Amino acid sequence: MVRTVSPQQLADLLAGWRDGDGAGYAVLAARIRLLAIDGRIPAGSRLPSERELADRLGVSRTTIGAALDELRASGYVETRRGSGSIIRIPGTHAHRHGSLGPLGPRLDFTTASAGATPGFQWAAERAVSALPSVLGGPGYELIGLPQLREALAERYTARGLPTRPTQIMVTSGAQAAITLAARVLLGRGDRAVVESPGYPHAYEALRLAGARLIPLAVDATHGWKADEAVELIRGVAPKVAYLMPDFHNPTARTMPETTRERIARAARESGSTLLIDETTGELDIDRGRRAPFAAVVPAGTSVVTIGSASKTMWGGLRVGWLRASEDVIAELAIARPHGDLGTAVLDQLIVTELLADLDAILEHRRAEHLIARDALAAALAERLPSWRMPRVDGGLAAWVHFDRPVSSQLAIGARDRGLRIPAGPWFGLDGAYERFIRIPFGPGPEAVRNAVDILAEVWADVADAPVSSETSSLSAVV
Ligand SMILES: Cc1ncc(COP(=O)(O)O)c(C=O)c1O
Structure with a gap:
């Protein structure tokens, strides 16, 4: 049909x-x-x-x-x-x-995430045992289960960001958190600074809230330029700046402490709220742990922090959260019901159980990601030596660079060979990045090696064929 x-x-x-x-x-x-x-x-x-x-x-x-x-x-x-x-x-x-057939591609690299954390099922069983404590209530938890909000507040506090449970709202994933925050913080025509490249579904959420997006460049190797960021925020005075300072998606860069402070100062002076997405922020491999962004900013900076259980525990949970001032949480609670009336209670109980083991879960993820990241680096060095993978010390993916503007051609060719992977322009505000592709290592070393084999085959094809003017004009126009 x-x-x-x-x-x-x-x-x-x-x-x-x-x-x-x-x-x-x-x-x-x-x-x-x-x-x-x-x-x-x-x-x-x-x-x-x-x-x-x-x-x-x-x-x-x-x-x-x-x-x-x-x-x-x-x-x-x-x-x-x-x-x-x-x-x-x-x-x-x-x-x-007309289509790829009923089974679709074999390898799906459109999402960077891995499967559920080991021990998930056991945590789910414990959560089921805890159900009687909540079954007497209506189950509509507009701002989240009190025990989960308490556990999240404790974790922020332990990580160096003193937090009260009243500063937390549980959401149905980080995506819902971005959408809700955008709806509350932004009005039609307001300016929002976003990183470019960046997380495309945040672009969409901010645009749907009426924002005009203004790009802040994040370099694949060097990350943010502090002077440029400060100048942009001062010059534009955006209502919101949406940033991923820890393991930025897709470049995996970490924002240096001094840049955080300078950006926060500029935001405070400009009356901008910093919407900080820490969905992948705790997925350290060999960088070392950091305090949340909001812990290192000068007093008076307006920060709304987004977190998620998706990348550490499991994407199938659909549990995320917002940390903000109590006033902002109250505004979010007023705005939420028109989109949804709360997050599934059983899922919240599972996250509450798993939070008690989060350090062990992160250690396990670290070990898995280290192997998969090194497998990606080795496979690229062997099969695609002209491609450049910058150092990646956390997160879920590498933003890999090559010298020809053929990312869209690679994505199309890969799809025909059973690998679904988004072309570089997917991560750009206006479709640039034809010389980049995001390769996730979250799916594990074997999947990564297979994906690189496919990309190497396609690369050989596109490297033999002249780059079509079609693709060049595409990278220039969009
Ligand atoms: C930076 C970033 N923010 C938000 C999300 C959405 O996360 P969730 O699954 O919690 O909705 C993702 C998912 O990939 C992401 O990479």
């Missing part, structure tokens, strides 16, 4: 497209092409009609027509009378057959 992308879905996926440089139709075509390449609009999907698109995006039908002409000319759209405009990926299996 042909899947139809609704005008609203496409408008959401295209959020911020006008920020791109160049003629409107070309920018629009480039963004749609990228959505197709990254699989965010699956091949075989039907686009809305020209009229619907023009209405929804607020542009003329001429602009839409010209964008579709360009997509047709480059093979990304096929238009048939009576069936509308269908997304295609030129020259791929998906183009010829």
Whole structure:
């Protein structure tokens, strides 16, 4: 069955497209092409009609027509009378057959996470035993189970950030925390500074809250430039700056202590709130542990911290949290019900059980990640010696660099060979990063070696073929 992308879905996926440089139709075509390449609009999907698109995006039908002409000319759209405009990926299996088949790709590197921590099942059984203590209540825990909030507050305090349980709200994963915080902290047209490259679902959440995103560059090797960051925050005075100072996704960089302090000072002077995502912040391999960001900032800095059980315990739990001032927690609680009415209580009980063992869990993750990271470095050195993997001392992935702008071509070729991996532009605000690809090591050493084998095969193909002007213009425009 042909899947139809609704005008609203496409408008959401295209959020911020006008920020791109160049003629409107070309920018629009480039963004749609990228959505197709990254699989965010699956091949075989039907686009809305020209009229619907023009209405929804607020542009003329001429602009839409010209964008579709360009997509047709480059093979990304096929238009048939009576069936509308269908997304295609030129020259791929998906183009010829419409889909990758019922089993999909063998290796999914779109998420960087590993499976559940050992001992998960036992913790879940203990949580089930604890259920009678909560079954008498209604089960709607808008700000979270008191015992979990207490355990999280204790952990922050033990890590050097004194915290009261009233400063914690449990959310349904870190993603829900970002979305809720964005909704509360931002209004239409407000400016939000985000790292580029960065975590794409945060871009989406901030945009949906109405923000105009302003990029702060994070270099693959050197991370943040303190002067640039301070100047940007002072110059722009954003409502929010969303940052990942510990094992930044995708570069894995750690922000130095002095940069943290300088950014915090600039944010305080500019009246900006720092939305600090520490979802992967405790996944240290050989850097050493650090206090949470909020522990090292000058008094009076407005910081909202995001945490998650997804990467340490298991993504299937869907438990995250926000740490903020009591006033901000109260605002979040008022805004939450329209999105959700609380987080599953059994999952919260499981996290409460596992938190008691978090140090042991982190030690286990460290050992696993060390082996997998070293396997990735070794496989790249052997199979793709021209690629450069910067030093990675924590997190879940490496942001690997190569000298040709072919990341999208690599992602398409890899998908045909059973590896689903997002192209570098997925992590950019406007689709740059064609010379980068994020390779997760979370899936473990064997999966990593198989993935690198596939990437090496595809690289040989794209290295033999001249880089198409198609890809070059894509990296320049989007
Ligand atoms: C930086 C970052 N923030 C948030 C999330 C979402 O986490 P959760 O699974 O807790 O919603 C992820 C997931 O990959 C992430 O990498």
